[in-house]
Amino acid sequence: MNIAFDMSFTQSASDKRGIGEYTRNLIETITKLDNQNSYFYFYPSINQENTSIEGHLNYFLDKNSIDIFHITSPFEFIANSYPQIYRFNEIKVVVTLYDLIPLLYSNIYLTNETKENYMKTLNFIRSCELVFAISETTKNDAITYANIDPQKIVVIMGGISEKFRVKKNFKLNLLNNKYGITKPYILFSGGIEFRKNLRRFLEAFAKLPHLINRYQIVFFNHLNNFEILQINNLAAEYNIKENIVITGFLSIDELIDIYNSAELFAFPSLYEGFGLPVLEAMACGVPVLTSNNSSLKEIAGEAAYTVNPENVEEISTGLEILLTNQQLRKKLKSLGLQNVKKYNWESVGRRVINAFNQLEQITINKKFVTHKDSSINHIYIKEKKIYETVSDLIKLNNKDFLYALYKEILNREPDQYGFERHMYNLSKGISKITLLSKVLLSEEAKLLFSNTYFIQINNHTILSKIATMLSYNNKEFISASYEEFLNRKPSLSELELYNLKLTDENSKILLLVSIINSTEFKELMHR
Template sequence: MNIGIDALMIDDKPTGIGWYGINLINSIDKVVDQSLNINVYIQEKAKMYFKDINNINLKIVGNFKSNKERICYQQIKMASIFKKDKIDFVHFIDYLIPIFFNKIPYVITIHDLSFYEKNFFNISKSLFKRIITKISINRSKAIICDSNWTKKCIEDKFNITDKVYTVYLGYDKIYKRLKVQDERIMDNIRNKYRIKNKYILFVGTIEPRKNLYNLIKAFNKISKSVEHQLIVVGKKGWMFENVLKLVENLKLENKIIFTDYIDNVEMLYLYNNADISVYPSIYEGFGIPPLEAMACGSPVVVSNVTSLPEVVGDAALLVDPFNVDDIADKIYKVISDRNLNNTLREKSVIQANKFSWGKCAMETLDIYLKVGGLKDEFN
């Protein structure tokens, strides 16, 4: 069976969905059944993330200067490429199928339905996502979701009772609790990003649904009572200006550090040395950063909504993301209570070990085999 995986959305600085594709594809390469011939379509600049591929075929499809250029290419060109390569069915690691793509069966991964919520995206982007998603769901043979939360949202919203599967994500095994650290690396990180004291860590794109606005308000409430800085790791997204303005208005420029995008090694050390990692997101389809933080033994505080409780189990403190006082109180509690801090560190590692990309890959292949009618051959 000839299977295609459309992974064109992966660029040279991947975030959540990009890392999903990278780790899923590399893990599938390690466990793929010989009955499947898998072709992965990527950009030239994403090759660096697939250096050890042996059992699947990488297909380089140009480079794109913007998401808009990439989406146009997917909509106009990809259907003919799949046809030329005699692909039996395609897995789109995001929901962006070509609108006129209706002859070859396909599987889609829908990470969340946040574009149906208010204030998470601009109107035009939200409308585009809704149109494409509805078409994708109606025509798909199978829908993969990152969490039971997203699965239920799709089933309820689109009145679907079958073909929707939950496949939990994993985390890159570079993220682990370091028993021995290279102090030079951490010293360089501290100097590079002006980290002077203990710190609270947030990882995620600066956009409304990540709820950084309320996190900063909560941090402001405790900032005079603790020596900690707040480190914000992530790209600037939609409406990031509001967050920067809030920092300025609260005069927290010296206590809040914005690093932008950083590499895995620096991220590993930041997780390991954080006094606490906080993710007060309003809406998450899964939440890889909390999982990475837990794998590194960081105490974690997350929102009590959407998928996040599924990811953290009983290994984290949950907060109401709309209640600034609750966020501030829980952060302060973890910082000030060292017994609680240490307990959460131990629980975090145990919880993180329940997730892996290998398991994600095997369950995804299982769905491929169901779609291709080869399920009985998969054991």
């Protein structure tokens, strides 16, 4: 099967937060484990108009003959203001559902303007073939509050990267000097978002005057200037501003070191769909204080000190007990290290792959039952040749053509200058085939063609195919060029003629350009 992941989350703040971390780990694991299916990645541009993005999505799905489209963060899907199932025709759509927090706390998270699209997206999720829930809590919420069919929901949980581990040797002084950490510290994950419960946590810490001078509070999330100002202002209300350290976004190595040297990890969130930071802290041998609700109770079990997150006194008591009871910290450290063994990405990846394969089987069975006289080519679609891809490209409007052309050959979106220049040339009558030739002859394209990476990924783009063809010997290259661009084999005379002319990689690219500009190729484009 051809399975595609929507990468819209990379265009938002989620890229450097929980959803981004979760999705990257999931995709990396799936692609390592699965050598039966082919995987593709749809990267929309947030700067494009919705209609243009939809055009790119349709082109992407059609070109790569996608069987399953996995929307990794449905509320951030930007190929439309909200996704609509009918646009995908026979393609099976699955989604990852992290939580329903905006629905559960709608008075906090949803305005009159945003509620309509949120509810429409929920309707879309209900219509998908599969919903991957990241916890039993999320599954139960989806059934109870969103009326999603339980038969469609697969609980896949989450994993913890093997990088998160107890470290005995690391450069603590360098890290402390870099971020101004001068005392033992409590690690806190989360900014000013309502559910992270920052005010109650700071108030709880401020109730421990005998401990305030001994500990700092370290925030390690990616925070903007407004969030940093709000944290400092809130801390100042409780006269603990001097205790606050904000590192900003950390590299994975720095994050692991920060975890390892913490006295305690505090995560008294009001609600979580999974709560990955709890497992990260446990894997690094840090005792955890977290909430006795939602998925946090589910994943922490007996391996954390749990509190009612709405009770400041309870949070304060928990902090005091953990900071002063070394024996309890030692016990929780041991229990935490055992607990995290239950959460590994390989198990998560296999659950998802199994669900994909079962979905394929259901699709095949349905086709045999309801369409006995029709073939099942939707499942086994022949890969397109380059001339077919080019034919699809030139049928697009000018804007969509440029975006698709850059993706196909340069593996990126057009920069503003290049886009405006090419749009101007197209408006003045320059043909799309001429523009295609210019891009193929560009220095940027030549550098990419010589990069073996694009041979290895084999993602069926024009770039990947040409890079592969350039690695062939002369006669193999000529034969492949004719097959890909003219849909026929070269005659013996053509083979011998061009074999004499090919002296290096540049001459091979010139051959491709001459084929593209031939009458035969242009006639093929108009059939």
